[in-house]
Amino acid sequence: MSFAWAKQYEPQSGFTKWIDEKLPLPRLVYNAIGAGYPVPRNLNYMWNFGVLAGFCLVLQIVTGVILAMHYASNTEVAFGQVEHIMRNVNWGWMMRYAHANGASFFFIVIYLHIFRGLYYSSYKAPREMIWLLGVVIFLLMMATAFMGYVLPWGQMSFWGAKVITGLFGAIPFIGEPLQVWLVGGYAPNDSTLNRFFSLHFLLPFVIAGVVILHIWALHIPGSSNPTGVEVKKESDTVPFHPYYTAKDGFGLGVFLIAFTFMVFFLPNFLGHPDNYIEANPLSTPALIVPEWYFLPFYAILRAFTADLTIPFTGIVLIEAKLLGVIAMFGSILVWFFLPWLDKSPVRSGHYRPMFKKFFWFGLIPAMLLLTYVGGAPAEEPYVLLSQIGTAYYFLHFLVILPIISQIEVPKPLPYSITEAVLGSDDVPGGTDGGGDNPQAAVKPLPA
Amino acid sequence: MADTSGAGTVEATSEVAGEDGVRRRDWIHIAALGTAGVGGAAVIFPLVSQMAPTADVLAASTTEVDVSQVQVGQSIKSVFRDQPLFIKRLTPEEIAAANDVDAGSLRDPETLADRTLEGHEDILVTMGVCTHLGCVPLGAAEGENKGEFGGYYCPCHGSHYDTAGRIRKGPAPTNLTVPDYAFNGDVIRVG
Amino acid sequence: MTIRLAGILVGIGITAVLVLWSMVPGVINLVSGPPVEKPAYYAFKEKPHAPEGGFSFAGPVGKWDYAQLQRGYSVYKQVCSACHGLKFVAFRNLEELGYSEEQVRAEAATWNVPGIDPNTGEAVMRPALPTDYFPNPYPNNVAAAAANNNAIPPDLSLMTKARKDGSNYVYSLMSGYVDPDPEKLAAAQEKGFETPTGLYFNPWFANVNLAMPPQLYEGSITYDDGTDATVDQMAQDVAAFLTWTAEPSMIKRKQTGWAVILFLLFATGLAYMSYKQIWAGMKSKKK
Numbered sequence: 006m007s008f009a010w011a012k013q014y015e016p017q018s019g020f021t022k023w024i025d026e027k028l029p030l031p032r033l034v035y036n037a038i039g040a041g042y043p044v045p046r047n048l049n050y051m052w053n054f055g056v057l058a059g060f061c062l063v064l065q066i067v068t069g070v071i072l073a074m075h076y077a078s079n080t081e082v083a084f085g086q087v088e089h090i091m092r093n094v095n096w097g098w099m100m101r102y103a104h105a106n107g108a109s110f111f112f113i114v115i116y117l118h119i120f121r122g123l124y125y126s127s128y129k130a131p132r133e134m135i136w137l138l139g140v141v142i143f144l145l146m147m148a149t150a151f152m153g154y155v156l157p158w159g160q161m162s163f164w165g166a167k168v169i170t171g172l173f174g175a176i177p178f179i180g181e182p183l184q185v186w187l188v189g190g191y192a193p194n195d196s197t198l199n200r201f202f203s204l205h206f207l208l209p210f211v212i213a214g215v216v217i218l219h220i221w222a223l224h225i226p227g228s229s230n231p232t233g234v235e236v237k238k239e240s241d242t243v244p245f246h247p248y249y250t251a252k253d254g255f256g257l258g259v260f261l262i263a264f265t266f267m268v269f270f271l272p273n274f275l276g277h278p279d280n281y282i283e284a285n286p287l288s289t290p291a292l293i294v295p296e297w298y299f300l301p302f303y304a305i306l307r308a309f310t311a312d313l314t315i316p317f318t319g320i321v322l323i324e325a326k327l328l329g330v331i332a333m334f335g336s337i338l339v340w341f342f343l344p345w346l347d348k349s350p351v352r353s354g355h356y357r358p359m360f361k362k363f364f365w366f367g368l369i370p371a372m373l374l375l376t377y378v379g380g381a382p383a384e385e386p387y388v389l390l391s392q393i394g395t396a397y398y399f400l401h402f403l404v405i406l407p408i409i410s411q412i413e414v415p416k417p418l419p420y421s422i423t424e425a426v427l428g429s430d431d432v433p434g435g436t437d438g439g440g441d442n443p444q445a446a447v448k449p450l451p452a
Numbered sequence: 453m454a455d456t457s458g459a460g461t462v463e464a465t466s467e468v469a470g471e472d473g474v475r476r477r478d479w480i481h482i483a484a485l486g487t488a489g490v491g492g493a494a495v496i497f498p499l500v501s502q503m504a505p506t507a508d509v510l511a512a513s514t515t516e517v518d519v520s521q522v523q524v525g526q527s528i529k530s531v532f533r534d535q536p537l538f539i540k541r542l543t544p545e546e547i548a549a550a551n552d553v554d555a556g557s558l559r560d561p562e563t564l565a566d567r568t569l570e571g572h573e574d575i576l577v578t579m580g581v582c583t584h585l586g587c588v589p590l591g592a593a594e595g596e597n598k599g600e601f602g603g604y605y606c607p608c609h610g611s612h613y614d615t616a617g618r619i620r621k622g623p624a625p626t627n628l629t630v631p632d633y634a635f636n637g638d639v640i641r642v643g
Numbered sequence: 644m645t646i647r648l649a650g651i652l653v654g655i656g657i658t659a660v661l662v663l664w665s666m667v668p669g670v671i672n673l674v675s676g677p678p679v680e681k682p683a684y685y686a687f688k689e690k691p692h693a694p695e696g697g698f699s700f701a702g703p704v705g706k707w708d709y710a711q712l713q714r715g716y717s718v719y720k721q722v723c724s725a726c727h728g729l730k731f732v733a734f735r736n737l738e739e740l741g742y743s744e745e746q747v748r749a750e751a752a753t754w755n756v757p758g759i760d761p762n763t764g765e766a767v768m769r770p771a772l773p774t775d776y777f778p779n780p781y782p783n784n785v786a787a788a789a790a791n792n793n794a795i796p797p798d799l800s801l802m803t804k805a806r807k808d809g810s811n812y813v814y815s816l817m818s819g820y821v822d823p824d825p826e827k828l829a830a831a832q833e834k835g836f837e838t839p840t841g842l843y844f845n846p847w848f849a850n851v852n853l854a855m856p857p858q859l860y861e862g863s864i865t866y867d868d869g870t871d872a873t874v875d876q877m878a879q880d881v882a883a884f885l886t887w888t889a890e891p892s893m894i895k896r897k898q899t900g901w902a903v904i905l906f907l908l909f910a911t912g913l914a915y916m917s918y919k920q921i922w923a924g925m926k927s928k929k930k
Contacts, residue, residue, distance in 0.1 A: 046925065071502055088731045088801070091892070093506040096498035098892045099899070243925065251918040254488070258911030262904060269900025270703055273804060281805035281889075282797075291849070313662060328662070396663070403655045480920055484913040491910055511735045511774050518761075 008043045008227065010239040011036075037224065043242035044249055045230035047426050051125075052228065052249075053256035054118040060257060061111035062216065066209050068104040069153075076156065078202035080195045083158040084283040102272040108150050109275045110264050112298035115143060123343075124364055125233060126352040131226040133344040138219040140340045142212055147299070147337075149208040152201040154296060155193070159280030164293045166193040166201070172306070175327040192286055232425045233352025234418055240430075241422035292382055300379030301372055305398065306333040307383055308391040332395060339402045346402060349410035356416040359409045363401065371397040513643050519575060520638035527592040529580060532631060532642045536580030538592045538604070538617075539640065546615035547574065549602060553614070560626045564616040567630050577640060578617040578628035582606040589613060589628070604628065682850075683834035686827050689819070689846040691811035694879045698810055700886060700893060703901070707887065707894055709741040714866050715884025716740060718877050721864045723799060726791065726855075728779035731800035732888050735773040739891055747773050754778065792841050794854035803882070803889040810886045816847040818878035820857040 014035040016022040025032055035041045075094050077086045090097035119139070122128060128136035151169060155162045170193070174184040189196030227236060236242055243249075267274065275297060279290045295303050309329040313322045323331070339346075354361045375394040381387040424430035515532045519539055522528055527540040542550070550564040568576060580588050589604035589611070590596040599605030600621060601614035611622030618627040633642040693701070699708040716737070719729070734751035738744060751771040756778045758769035771778070779798070781787035787795045803809030823844050828836075838844045842852040859877045866872055886893070 067499070071499065074503070075506075085731070089506070089508070091890070092731065092736075093508045095501045095504055095506065097502060097506075098890075098896060099498060100502060102896075247921050248925070251914070251921045254484070255911065255914040255918040258907060258914045262907045262911060265900065265903045265907060269896055269903060272896070278805050278807050278809070281801045309662075396659075399659070478920065480913065481917050484910070484917040487910040487913050491906060494906075508733070508774070511733070521762075 008236065008239075008242065010242075011043050012040050012244060014039075014041055037220065038250070039246045040244040042224065042227075042245040043236070043239070044228050044245050045236055045241060045422050046243045046248075047230050047232065047422050048228065048249070048252075049231050050256065051117070051121040051231075053253055054114050054121065056253040057114045057256060057260050058111065058118055059216065060260070061107060061114055062209065062213060064107050065104065065111060066213070068100050068107060069206070069209065071100050072104055073202075073206060076202075078156065078199045080158060080198055080284070083156065083198060087157045099268070102268045105276060106264065106267045106272060108153065109296070109298065110260070110267075111146070112150070114260070115146065116298070119143065120369075123368070124354040125229060125231060126347060126349070126354065127229045128344045129347070129352050130344065132223075132229060134222040135219060136344060137341060138215055138222055140337065142215050142219060143340075144337060145208055145212045145215065149205060149212065150296065150298070152205040152208075155198065155201045156205060157280060158198065158284045160282045160284055160288075160290050161277050161280040161293070163193055163284035163286065164289055165295060166197060168293055169295075170197075172330045172333075175324070175330045177327065193284075229352065230422060231353055231355060232419055232422060233356065234420075234422055234425070237421045238423070294380050297376070297380070300377075301375035301394075302333050302336060302379070304375040304379035304391040305336050305395045306330065307379075308332065308388070308395040310388055332399075336395075336398060339399070343402065343406075347406045347410050349413060349415070351415040351418065356418055357409075357413055358416065359413040360406075363405055363409065367397060367405070368401050371401065515642045517640045517642070518638055519640055522575075524574075529592055530642075532579070536588050536592075537631070537642060538576075538578050538580045538628075540576045540578075540592070542574045542576055542615060546602065550614060550616035550618075553618075559619050562616075562618060562627055567616055567618075567627070569633075569635060572635060575640075576615075576617060577633055577642070578630055581629065582608065582611055582624055583619065583626045583628065584609055584611050584622070584624040683831040683836035684851045686831050687823060687844075687846045687851045689815070691808045691815040691847060693811050694814055694875065694882075698879075698883060698886070700883065701810070703897055705894065705897065708883065710868060711880050711883045712740045712887050713742075714868065714870060714876075715880035715882070715887075717866065718859075718864060718881040719799070719884055722858050722877075723881065724777070724780065726780055726787075726796040728781075728798045729777035729800050729888060730779060730798050731776070733774060733776045734771055736891060740887070744773075751775065757782075792854065796855070799885055799888065801889050803886045805889075809889065810882050812847065813885055814878050814882035816845060816853075817859055817881060818875050819845050819847045821846065 014032040016025045075090045090101050155166045170188050174180045306329040309325045312325050313328055371394045378387045378391040419425040421430045513533050517530045522541045524541050525543045530537040555561045555563045582589050587606050587608035589606040591598040591604035597605045599612035601612050603615045604613040609623050611624035612620050614620050631642050633640050737747050751773050754771040755768040756771045756775045760767045784795055806812040838852050843856050845853045859874045862872050864872050
C-alpha cells in the first residue's frame with residue numbers, strides 16, 4: 006500500500022494461497038479496507054461518513070432493484086403500481102419507505118461528507134482528484150434522485166419533472182428543441198417516465214463505478230486527517246482494520262437507528278402530501294417544491310428575477326431565466342475549481358482563524374438560509390433572502406476564499422499527528438516524510 | 453459496514469490487545485459481531501419474501517365456473533391460478549371407455565370415480581397442464597386432436613391422455629392434475 | 644500567478660456588479676412598494692385538529708380501533724360512496740377490519756361493479772367478489788364533473804396521506820361546516836371575499852370555499868353497534884377509516900419499528916463497547 010510500513014497480506018491456508026495466485030481479491034480487500042491500509046490515528050467522527058455513504062449506495066441499489074421488480078413505468082399504471090407495492094407486495098411498504106427515506110439519508114450523509122471536506126480542506130493537493138471525483142458523484146446523485154422522484158407519478162413528480170426539464174429551455178437557441186428531446190414530447194409523458202426509469206436504474210451503477218475510482222484515488226495519498234498534517238511515520242497511523250472497522254461499525258449502528266426511526270415512525274415526514282395525488286397535467290399544485298436536499302440549489306435558481314442588462318442602456322445580456330440556470334449549475338461547478346481557489350498551505354480549518362469564522366458564520370448560515378427560502382413561496386421577502394444567500398455563496402468561494410488564503414496568518418501546526426494526539430512526538434523510527442511535503446512519504450500503489 | 457469487519461476481528465484484536473495482556477476471544481467482539489450477523493440474517497427475510505406471490509395474486513386464487521351450459525361431450529376452458537382449467541361433460545361412451553380399463557395396469561393407477569366427485573361422475577375437472585413439462589394439451593376444443601385414447605393429446609412431446617385424463621402413452625409421469633373443487637348447485641368453485 | 648488570479652477576480656467582480664445591479668429594481672420595489680398581502684381568505688384558515696381524546700392509531704404505540712373502523716366503513720358506504728371512489732382498496736381488505744371471510748363475501752355482493760356478460764360480452768354491472776376493488780361511482784371524469792357542477796370528487800383511498808396532517812384534516816373538514824365569523828367576514832368582504840353560490844364555507848379547506856355540501860347530519864345514518872351517530876362521531880369514524888385505507892400497514896409498520904429499533908440499540912451498544920475496547924490501548928496514551 007501507500008506507506009512503507011503497511012502490513013502485507015499473507016495468505017494462511019493452502020486455499021487462500023491458491024486464490025491469491027489466481028485472483029488476489031482478498032488481498033485487494035485487505036489493502037483497501039483491511040489491516041493493510043494504514044490510516045491516520047486521529048480521525049474524528051466526521052470521517053465516518055464516507056463508509057456510511059457507501060452503505061447508503063448499497064441500500065439504495067438493493068431496495069431499488071426490489072422495487073423495480075414490482076414497478077411499471079407506464080403513466081397509466083405507475084401510480085397504482087406504487088400503491089400495489091405498498092399494499093400487496095410482502096414487505097413492499099418497508100422497501101418503498103426505506104428507498105424513499107434512504108435517498109434523504111444518502112444526501113444527509115453526503116452533505117456532511119462534503120462539508121467535512123470543505124472544513125478540513127480535503128480537496129487540497131495531493132487529494133484534488135478525490136475531490137473532483139466526489140463532485141462528479143454528487144452530480145450523478147442529483148440526477149438519479151431527481152429522476153427517481155418522478156417515478157411514483159404523483160403531482161410533485163410530474164410538476165417537478167416539468168419545471169426541471171424546463172430549465173433546459175432557457176439555453177439560447179437550442180433550449181426548446183433540447184427540452185422537447187429530453188422529455189420526448191411537449192410535457193412529461195409516457196416516454197419521459199420510461200427513459201427516467203431506465204436512467205434511474207442505470208446511474209446508480211455508474212455512481213458505484215465512480216465510487217471505486219474515488220476510493221482508488223484515496224488510497225494513493227491515504228486519508229486526510231483533522232490536523233491536516235500529512236502522515237510522517239508509522240506511529241501516526243493505525244491499521245484500518247480493526248480500528249476503523251470497529252469505529253465505522255458503531256457509526257453504522259447510530260446511523261441505522263436514526264434511519265429506521267424515520268422509516269418506521271415518520272416515513273412521510275420528508276416527503277410531500279401532493280405526491281400522493283396522481284399526476285394531473287391540467288392542474289398545478291399550489292406550491293411546487295423539490296425534495297429538501299435540492300432546496301438550496303432551487304433557491305439559487307429562483308434568486309434571479311431580473312434580466313442582466315448593461316446599466317443605463319437597457320441592452321439585455323442574459324435573461325433572468327437563463328441567469329438562474331447558469332447560477333444553479335455554477336453553484337456546484339464552482340466546487341471543481343476549489344483546489345485552485347483556496348491556495349492556503351494549511352489544510353485544516355482548525356488552524357485557520359479567518360477561514361473558520363467565514364465557514365461557521367458565513368457559508369453554513371448561507372446554506373441554511375438558502376435551504377429555508379428554497380422551500381418558501383416565490384414572494385417577498387423570500388426572494389430577497391435568496392438573493393442575499395446566493396450572493397454570499399458565490400462570494401465565499403470566488404472571492405473570500407482566495408483572499409483569506411493570501412492574507413491569513415495560520416496558527417502553528419503540530420509537528421506530526423503523533424504529536425497532536427500524544428502531546429509530544431518522541432516516538433522513534435519510521436520514515437521521516439521530510440517536512441510537510443506529502444509526496445515524500447508516499448510510495449506509489451503497486452499496479 | 454458490519455460485513456466487512458468480518459471474521460478477522462477477533463484475531464486481529466487479540467494481536468492488538470497482546471501488548472497489555474492476552475485477551476484472546478474477547479466476548480464483547482464476538483457478541484457484537486454475532487448480533488450484527490443476526491441482524492443481517494433478519495434482513496434477508498423480507499428481501500426473500502417480497503418475491504413470494506403478492507396479496508392480490510393469493511386472493512385471486514379461487515375460480516368459480518357455471519357448468520349448467522356445458523353440453524354432453526363438450527369441454528370448456530377456464531383459468532385457475534393463471535393456468536388453463538379443462539371442464540368436460542363426458543358422454544356415456546367416454547365413461548364406459550374409461551371404466552373398461554384396468555386401473556391397476558396404468559402408469560398412474562386411478563379410476564374415473566377417483567377423479568370425479570360423487571354424484572357428478574360425468575363432470576371431469578382437470579388442469580389443462582401436461583404433467584410432463586407444462587404445455588397445454590389439445591382435445592378440449594372442437595376438432596382438436598384427442599390422441600390415441602380419445603381424451604387429450606399434448607403436442608409438445610406426444611403424451612396421450614384417455615377420456616378420464618389419465619396418462620396412457622408418452623413421457624408424462626402422472627395423470628392430468630385434478631384440483632380441489634366443490635359443487636355449489638351448478639357452479640364449480642375451484643381452489 | 645498573481646496576475647492570473649487578479650484577472651479572474653476582476654472578471655468575477657464585473658459580473659457580480661452587473662448581477663447586483665440587475666437586482667436593484669427588485670430591492671427598491673421591496674423597500675418602497677406596498678407590503679405583500681395574503682389573499683382575503685387567509686383570515687379564515689384553520690389548522691386541522693384532533694378529535695377529543697385523539698385517534699387510537701396516533702403515536703408510536705397506536706392501535707386500530709376496529710369497531711371505529713367498521714363504523715367508518717358504514718359512513719363511507721352510506722354517505723361518501725355516492726360520489727367518491729376507493730380504487731386502491733379491495734373488498735378482501737375488509738377482512739383486516741375484523742370481518743370474517745363469509746361476511747366480506749356477503750358485503751362485496753351488496754356492491755355492483757362493472758363486468759362482462761360471459762355469454763354476450765356486453766358490459767354489464769355484476770355483484771362484486773372479494774377480489775374486486777371498490778368501484779368508482781362515475782364511469783369517467785367527464786361524467787363526474789358533469790354531475791357535480793364541474794368539481795370532480797377525488798378518490799378517497801389516499802386522502803389522509805395526500806393532505807397535510809391528513810387524519811385530523813378529514814375529521815376537521817367533515818365536522819367543520821360553520822358560519823364565518825361575522826367580524827372577519829365583514830373585513831374580508833371589503834377585500835372582495837365571497838362564498839359563491841354552489842360552494843360552501845369551510846375554514847379547513849385550502850381556500851375555505853368547498854364544492855362539497857355538508858354531508859353529515861345528526862342521525863343521518865344508523866350504526867350497527869348502536870353508537871350515537873352525531874356529526875362529530877361520524878367525522879371521527881370516517882377519518883379513522885380513511886386513515887386505514889390510505890395505509891393499511893400502518894400499525895404493522897410501527898410494531899416492526901419497535902422491534903427493529905430496540906434490536907439496533909442493543910447491537911449499537913455492543914458495537915460501541917467493542918469499538919472502545921479496540922481503541923482502549925491507543926487512547927490511554929493521550930495526555
